[in-house]
Amino acid sequence: MGRAPCCDKTQVKRGPWSPEEDSTLKNYIHTFGTGGNWIALPHKAGLKRCGKSCRLRWLNYLRPDIKHGGFTEEEDNIILTLYNTIGSRQVSITVAMWSVIVSHLPGRTDNDVKNYWNSKLKKKLLALNTSQAMNFGSTAPVSPFAPELVDNYHHYYGNNPDIVSNMNYYQQNLVLPQELLVSNPAQASSLPSLVEVPDQAAGPCEDQASSVLAFGDEYRVWSGNGGVEDDGFLTGLIGSGFSCTNHLLNGIDFQGKITSGVYPNLANPLIFALAP
DNA sequence: AAGGTCGACAACCGCAACGAA
DNA sequence: ATTCGTTGCGGTTGTCGACCT
Numbered sequence: 400m401g402r403a404p405c406c407d408k409t410q411v412k413r414g415p416w417s418p419e420e421d422s423t424l425k426n427y428i429h430t431f432g433t434g435g436n437w438i439a440l441p442h443k444a445g446l447k448r449c450g451k452s453c454r455l456r457w458l459n460y461l462r463p464d465i466k467h468g469g470f471t472e473e474e475d476n477i478i479l480t481l482y483n484t485i486g487s488r489q490v491s492i493t494v495a496m497w498s499v500i501v502s503h504l505p506g507r508t509d510n511d512v513k514n515y516w517n518s519k520l521k522k523k524l525l526a527l528n529t530s531q532a533m534n535f536g537s538t539a540p541v542s543p544f545a546p547e548l549v550d551n552y553h554h555y556y557g558n559n560p561d562i563v564s565n566m567n568y569y570q571q572n573l574v575l576p577q578e579l580l581v582s583n584p585a586q587a588s589s590l591p592s593l594v595e596v597p598d599q600a601a602g603p604c605e606d607q608a609s610s611v612l613a614f615g616d617e618y619r620v621w622s623g624n625g626g627v628e629d630d631g632f633l634t635g636l637i638g639s640g641f642s643c644t645n646h647l648l649n650g651i652d653f654q655g656k657i658t659s660g661v662y663p664n665l666a667n668p669l670i671f672a673l674a675p
Numbered sequence: 676a677a678g679g680t681c682g683a684c685a686a687c688c689g690c691a692a693c694g695a696a
Numbered sequence: 697a698t699t700c701g702t703t704g705c706g707g708t709t710g711t712c713g714a715c716c717t
Binding site for chain 1: 685
């Protein structure tokens with residue numbers, strides 16, 4: 400028995416939305432909200448559309464906080480960096496990659512970023528890697544890291560020997576960190592393990608220790624007021640070099656064990672900490 | 676001017692995860 | 697514990713306008 404369809408496709412309108420439909424949907428949601436039920440919404444709002452279609456139209460186009468228009472160079476860098484760090488879904492595990500990337504691009508939607516990636520950025524990355532291969536000669540392997548990304552890592556992590564070692568390992572084995580973990584757990588276990596940073600007297604944070612928060616690890620980030628800012632399970636490996644001699648870093652107060660990952664080239668680096 | 680090609684973007688599809696009953 | 701409806705997501709297709717031949 401097949402799956403029941405979410406709506407009767409013969410009874411709903413498909414294709415591009417008219418301004419009238421947009422207006423109807425917008426007005427309804429402004430007045431009543433989504434009601435937590437997209438399937439029932441079009442009927443209540445008087446729209447001859449599938450609930451999924453309404454949801455998509457709202458999330459990708461009609462929401463008031465959507466940023467329309469071209470991507471900036473900074474946004475390009477964020478996407479490229481995160482894509483290289485998180486990897487693609489083609490590595491056979493379930494990773495909500497676009498939603499993770501979009502969470503660092505306020506006002507952008509996953510559909511926007513996905514389209515932009517497929518139409519432009521993928522080619523940009525390919526061109527970078529191709530030129531890199533030509534520089535090394537035709538027999539040289541192509542690193543999964545574009546040269547500018549490698550530069551970013553070195554810029555942010557300096558000459559920390561563990562970080563340099565990790566980067567070299569990834570490049571020599573032609574794997575992204577995530578792919579490394581997924582394809583070969585034995586190799587992953589040879590990477591530096593998590594370190595516990597003891598509670599110490601206040602002092603400046605410094606890029607002093609290397610640690611790796613592994614794929615699937617639980618993490619938690621505390622905000623300055625002690626509340627939990629974010630938690631979940633890591634969906635990509637982060638090679639990092641941050642630890643902290645006190646609990647305050649970039650205005651975020653950490654407690655208990657601390658380890659972290661920092662995506663380079665972001666205005667607000669992502670800091671990960673182990674839940675105590 | 677007409678037809679073909681390409682790129683950008685909107686929209687749809689199907690699957691997996693989630694949660695309530 | 698199981699079922700089933702709903703949501704969220706990535707992959708893919710469709711459409712339209714710009715550009716090229």
